[in-house]
Amino acid sequence: MRINLPTWLTLFRVALLPVMVLVFYLPFHGHNITAAIVFLLAAVTDWLDGFLARRMNLTSAFGAFLDPVADKLMVAVTLFLLVESHPEGWSSIVMAVTAAVIVGREISISALREWMAEVGMRATVKVAFIGKLKTVMQIVALVVLIVQHEKEATALRLYHIGEGLLVIAGVLTIWSGLYYLHAAWPSLRGDAPRQPSARGDD
Template sequence: MPFNLPILLTWLRIVAIPLLIALYFLPASWLTQHERDLFATLLFIAAAVTDWADGYLARKLGQTSAFGAFLDPVADKLMVAAALIVLVQLGRIDAIIATIIIGREITISALREWMAKIGAARSVAVSMLGKVKTVAQMTAIPLLLYHVPLFGIDVARYGNWLIWLAALLTLWSMGYYLHMAWPEIAKRTADEA
């Protein structure tokens, strides 16, 4: 297993997951709800920044690796799933939103793995639609974690709009990826029949 700065940043993102969850299970006398929300928001934003930084540094330093390419999206999906579950627990999003987003990530990850195994990974390469979904999701989550107005802006309301938009884009992008993979799926199914 290679170890370098980009992979270290990815591992730090994974380590941040239990920290994010633990913030909400600390005794009430240790942190106020606002302090928990603030620290969780900052932790999530830091994780999002390391997501960008690890990819950039891997390319810039020539430290890309198959292990890093595997670990990076796993860390992203785990961090998002943990944050969504925390938000459901806090009553800030509906469970259906978390189910849609987490379910899509599992489905598309499995689809990509299968397509790579059969040599057709290009059919399900990341699309612009997937990137827009990610931006909406990664903007919504910190807004929903922070939750209270900031400089007079109702961040919770904007976070809610964005997370619903992310859920719709999630379904749309899942349909897109499945559509792109369908010819290969149909061909394999016919071959096995």
């Protein structure tokens, strides 16, 4: 199997995850900013590999499989790091619930898309604008929270802004999930005609 440039970028994004985890915990000055830069670099490759795949017509079944996996790993691992490092209190409960909503939605929609592909209706649940907006909000919120996760007194206000942005991302996550569920509902009810499977055609 020949791996093209967009897929190499996706693999690079996956490889950045353990680097981010390591930097997140290493006790050196500026480790939080470094971890945020690694996360941003991964987010940029997410946009770049899709852009190159479309612009240069470099699509592959392996790349189509790996790209969403890398995206969800990036978000889930970062959320786990932030929840684990969060102090106790009501704020930690809000953070944990928001993280659970975001990860749960990603798992649910991935399963929905897999099932829709099986019945040949994959295009029904294609990415919508609300899903892209949710992704941007998540990235901004997570970058702020990574940078400020040590929560020094002078940076506490900015950290709370990051928490608020993550809650908004959680709301958008639910909204986009309901959008996809509504689009797929005729097929789930059995009202839409079953078509040949389009699996691997992304």
